[in-house]
Structure formats: structure tokens, C-alpha cells
Amino acid sequence: MAGPTPSSPQSFARILQTCDNFRLNLTDPAAEHLVTWRLISDPESPAIGLLRPPIVQQLLHEIEGTKDGSAWEVQDHDGKQVISFASHVNTSAARSRVMKELCERWRDEGLWSDVVGPKKWRGEMYPIYRNPFGPHDAPSEAEEFATAATVGSTSAVQDSEDRRNYAFMMERAACALFGVVTYGVHMTVYEEDPDELGLPKSCRMWIPTRSKSKQTWPRWLDNSVAGGIPSGLGAFESLVKESMEEASIEEAIVRRHARTVGSVSYFFKTPLGWLQPEVEYVYDLRIPPGVDPTPFRPKPLDGEVEAFELLPLEDVITRMRSGLFKPNTALVILDFMIRHGYMTVENEPDYQEIVTRLHGRFEYDQW
Known part of the structure; x- marks a missing residue:
């Protein structure tokens, strides 16, 4: 090449x-409309990414269709559309599983093949943090899913995770689709x-x-x-x-x-x-x-x-x-x-x- x-x-x-070629412009009507991706639907929840219209439309299709749309929620916060994980997707391992299934399915279906197609796929998990300027305290992929398989109640896991900056992990190649900090x-x-x-x-x-x-x-x-x-x-x-x-x-x-x-x-x-x-x-x-x-x-x-x-x-x-x-x-x-x-x-x-x-x-x- x-x-x-x-x-x-x-x-x-x-x-x-x-x-350094992009600036967020919320007042320009000609600017592309971006939707905030929050961890949960609470307006005080951390913003973890910025979603472009094609991704928003695909996630709405997931919610409305026969696929596992139950993992996602759409809310209106003061006239502003927000997309988040559903309330029951409330641990880092659960969020990581949702993203793993979603990104692999998009890859296999040929969606955005110039970003997450087989030739672009990295097979490497990147951490996503609640605060992109906060501490880096992510586990490895093996630790994430091994812990999820052995811990007790979800509420105990959630209480522990609320004290961490780490939110979940996702495929490296797909990060650009979701506008997350890497x-x-x-x-x-x-x-x-x-x-x-x-x-x-x-x-x-x-x-x-x-x-x-x-x-x-x-x-x-x-x-x-x-x-x-x-x-x-x-x-x-x-x-x-x-x-x-x-x-x-x-x-x-x-x-x-x-x-x-x-x-x-x-x-x-x-x-x-x-x-x-x-x-x-x-x-x-x-x-x-x-x-x-x-x-x-x-x-x-x-x-x-x-x-x-x-x-x-x-x-x-x-x-x-x-x-x-x-x-x-x-x-x-x-x-x-x-x-x-x-x-x-x-x-x-x-x-x-x-x-x-x-x-x-x-x-x-x-x-």
C-alpha cells in the first residue's frame, strides 16, 4: 500500500x-448533529462518547428491531437526545459484553467495514473511563470476565465499581465510531x-x-x-x-x-x-x-x-x-x-x- x-x-x-482538527460546535446549525453517549440515563451520568448520526440511527434500529436493543436506552434531557446503556447493564463486565457482541456483529455484517471490517479489526480491548482525565485503573480483559464469573451479587459489584474510574472496555478499531477518548x-x-x-x-x-x-x-x-x-x-x-x-x-x-x-x-x-x-x-x-x-x-x-x-x-x-x-x-x-x-x-x-x-x-x- x-x-x-x-x-x-x-x-x-x-x-x-x-x-487537532475538530472543535465541538453546538450553536452552528450547519454542524453535524452529535448525540451524547452517557454511561446510564441519569443526566448526571458521565459522558463517555459523541455519536454521529449513522451510529445513532443504527442504535435506534437495534432498540426498535429484533436484535438485542434491550441493552440500550434513549432519553431526552432538556430537549437534547442522549443514548446510554440500559439500567440493567450496570456493571463493567456487562457493558463490555454488550460492546463486544455489538462490535463483532457489526464487523460480521459488514457495517463500516472501512473502520471495523476484518482488515481493520485489531482484536485488542481499549479501556473507557468515566472521567477521561482521571486515573487509569482498568483491569485486563481476562481479569474483567474472570471476575464477573466468580463474584456474588450484582449490587456488590456495582457498589465496588462506583468507586472506580474504569467503566468498560471495547474493541480498539471501533473506538472512533463511538467518539470515545483513547x-x-x-x-x-x-x-x-x-x-x-x-x-x-x-x-x-x-x-x-x-x-x-x-x-x-x-x-x-x-x-x-x-x-x-x-x-x-x-x-x-x-x-x-x-x-x-x-x-x-x-x-x-x-x-x-x-x-x-x-x-x-x-x-x-x-x-x-x-x-x-x-x-x-x-x-x-x-x-x-x-x-x-x-x-x-x-x-x-x-x-x-x-x-x-x-x-x-x-x-x-x-x-x-x-x-x-x-x-x-x-x-x-x-x-x-x-x-x-x-x-x-x-x-x-x-x-x-x-x-x-x-x-x-x-x-x-x-x-
Whole structure:
């Protein structure tokens, strides 16, 4: 499959706009009508997603038809339509089972095959949280359903779950259909040369080309290590896992040298119109000067990467301006440039706009 086509040079602000390209507009009559997906029908229940009209119509069909529509409810809150799980679907395991059955059936029926068809299916469960900015306390898929099979009363389970941020889990590929917040990790493996004062004067990054067989963004340029956070795995543990699987970087190297340096968050509307609010936890791994760099050098392992290149930051920027990087990876590189002083208010006219938009909240208070 073909990769990206180089574009004419873009500004950093335009690169940011490519990924952070959606704003919720409830007052524009021309805007697509979005329906809030709440955990339960109570108006005070957490909003967990934003549903586009095709998904709303399909869920209404599920409710009205012969399929398992009893799992869903539609309410009117102050003239605003809201969809939620039915009141009896009141545990995380029950909600996870509903979503598993629904998404697998849509896949098998050929609905939205460009998103959840067999070629796009990931077979990986993502956690959904009551508060997308709250703690990550999701169990693994095995723990979720094993617990559900052994616990006692539903009320006891519900009481326990009300104290957790975790709400349920669902297929990774389907998250965009439901407009839920998802999470990932990105790590930059780099070398940096200091000047006579010890300040960085030049930088080189290890940049992979994604495999042509990837379900998403094949042959685009990416960050040294990147991946989603599946249910039951923390951010750093996901990084350790992805570092070995994608880049052959040993666990001991990551645990000793990787540094957590923050996060970026953005609201992405896909070319097909689906909504993907995402949070990426960001890490740096600087190859220490004066040591054998061999153990730090990433190498393809699981087939998700075609090759790695060690590129000067100037070349990275040139390729980024040409639109060759996966959009959210470009945001992580912009964040790197700001943190390391390569982008400043003196040399970038859109500096404050970029800094602010790298840490968005998805207009969550309006959901």
C-alpha cells in the first residue's frame, strides 16, 4: 500500500491543525448533529462518547428491531437526545459484553467495514473511563470476565465499581465510531550534542517507517516507539512492551533510561469523519554520550516497522513539513522541539498557539 505523498512545505501551525482538527460546535446549525453517549440515563451520568448520526440511527434500529436493543436506552434531557446503556447493564463486565457482541456483529455484517471490517479489526480491548482525565485503573480483559464469573451479587459489584474510574472496555478499531477518548504512548529515542556550556546544539532522532501491512497509516513516518494502551496495562508498562515488540529495545534499557516528560492531547476528525479524541503519554530516551550505542539502537522485530533511520533534527523537520509523518507523531515531535528549546517564542510566530493546542480538553465540559 502506498505511503504519504509529499506536500509543499507546511507551517508548524498547519501541521498541528492536521491532527487537532475538530472543535465541538453546538450553536452552528450547519454542524453535524452529535448525540451524547452517557454511561446510564441519569443526566448526571458521565459522558463517555459523541455519536454521529449513522451510529445513532443504527442504535435506534437495534432498540426498535429484533436484535438485542434491550441493552440500550434513549432519553431526552432538556430537549437534547442522549443514548446510554440500559439500567440493567450496570456493571463493567456487562457493558463490555454488550460492546463486544455489538462490535463483532457489526464487523460480521459488514457495517463500516472501512473502520471495523476484518482488515481493520485489531482484536485488542481499549479501556473507557468515566472521567477521561482521571486515573487509569482498568483491569485486563481476562481479569474483567474472570471476575464477573466468580463474584456474588450484582449490587456488590456495582457498589465496588462506583468507586472506580474504569467503566468498560471495547474493541480498539471501533473506538472512533463511538467518539470515545483513547490513550497511547510515544517515545523519542535520540542523540544530542552539547555546546561548550553544556546546552544542546544538535540532535538526531531514530525514525521508523511504518510497515506497508499496518492497518492504519502504512509507510508513514512515526516516532521511535509508539502504541496504544490496552486495558489492564499502564502507560509505562505499555511503553516497555512496545519498545521490545516494535524496536527490539530491551526492557532494562527502557526502565533505566526512558523519562516521562508529559503528554499531548488533541481532537482528531478522521478523513472519513469519525471522531478520535486522544491522549498520548510522552517519553524521551536519550542515548547517553560516551557509551556503546548498540543496545539503544532500535531495530524492527514484529513486522510493524520496515526500517529505522537516524536523522538529524533538520531532516526530521523537513520531512514533517512535507507531510510524511503520521499526524499525531508530528505533534509529539513539536512537543519535543519545545521542551528541548529548538522551538521558541523568538523563532516561531505561532509558538503560544502551538503550546496551548498541544494540551487540549476536547471541549469535554460540553459533551
